[in-house]
Amino acid sequence: MSFGMEEILIALIVTLVAGLVHGAFGLGFPMVATPVLALFTDVMTAILLTLAPNIAVNLWSLLRGGGWRESVARYWPVAVWMLVGSGVGTLILVAMDPNPFRLLLAATVVLYLVSDQLKRVNWGWMRRYPGPSGAGAGFVGGILGGTVNVGGPALMIYFLELRIAPLVLVQAINLCFLLGKSTQALTFAALGLLGLELLWLSLPLAITALIGLRVGMWIRERVNADTYRGWLRGLLWLLCILLVVEFFREL
Structure with a gap:
């Protein structure tokens, strides 16, 4: 696997922006x-490139804000299921043609974008049975994280339905991501x-991603989050379209 200067520059810019969004x-x-x-390489290469930056931003996001030990003690079972799903998803990714995962990635991002509409569905059973539903959300999130590097939608639906505090939600999701990405790194190795x-x-x-993360945290404290979220949603819709086009171009 070889990368030219143009590809390296693109990767640095992308990780900086992604870190900013995460922050x-x-x-x-x-x-x-x-x-x-994935528009410039393929899904598996994109996942490999972002393994270290992912782990770095997840660890920083988990530890920032205080009370992270309580969050870990409460939600570690979900993270363990994320770990299992990530290992399975990584093996699936390695064994198959990476191009179809562009389409799966686009579908996963769309799931995130329409998650507000999905909240109209009665998800109350998740609160009644937090253990089994957490296991399911963690495993599905791990499968998606292992194959397309986006396990957030399944976890977001679960933790939002539990109606936990925003800081706890961020810490719990980043705990799951941290275990999932670490498992994926070990599997690839x-x-x-x-x-x-x-x-x-x-x-x-990883260093560039952490710089972006810190800038994003600064922005979160000073800029209207609704406006920024609207820009992000528009960008993600555009990326979905481009991924679908790229998928059919590679057929």
């Missing part, structure tokens, strides 16, 4: 970074897919 909303790094990078060049490139990408 502004507490999540969203893979949802922004993966589709953009065991399969011999984490080459030396990729590891060297991951370091500056």
Whole structure:
């Protein structure tokens, strides 16, 4: 796997922007970074490029804000199911043609974009049975995270339905992402897919992502979140269209 200067520059810009989005909303790094990078490479390469940045922003987001130990103690079972699903999803990704995952990624992002409408559905059973529903949300989120690097929608529906505090929600989701991405990294390493060049490139990408994350946190404290969220949703709809076009172009 070889990367030219243009590809490296694009990866740096993308991880900076994705880190900024994650800092502004507490999540969203893979949802922004993966589709953009997949337009220039493929889904598996995009996931490999963003492994280290993902882990870095998830760890920082988990530890920031205080009370993270309580969040870990309460929601670690969901994260464990995310870990299992991520391992399974990574094996599926490695064994199959990566191009169809562009379409799956587009569908996953659309699921996130219409999640407000999905809240009209009666999801009360999740509050009545938090254990089994948390296991299901974690496993499905892990499968999606392993195949297309976007496990957020399933987890967001679950944690939003539990109606927990925003800080706890951010910490719980980032705990799940942290275990999922760490499992994915170990799986790729065991399969011999984490080459030396990729590891060297991951370091500056992780640093760039953390810079973007800090800027995003600064923005979150000063800019109207609804306006910023509207810009993000417009960008994600555009990316969905581009991913579908790219999928059919590669057929």
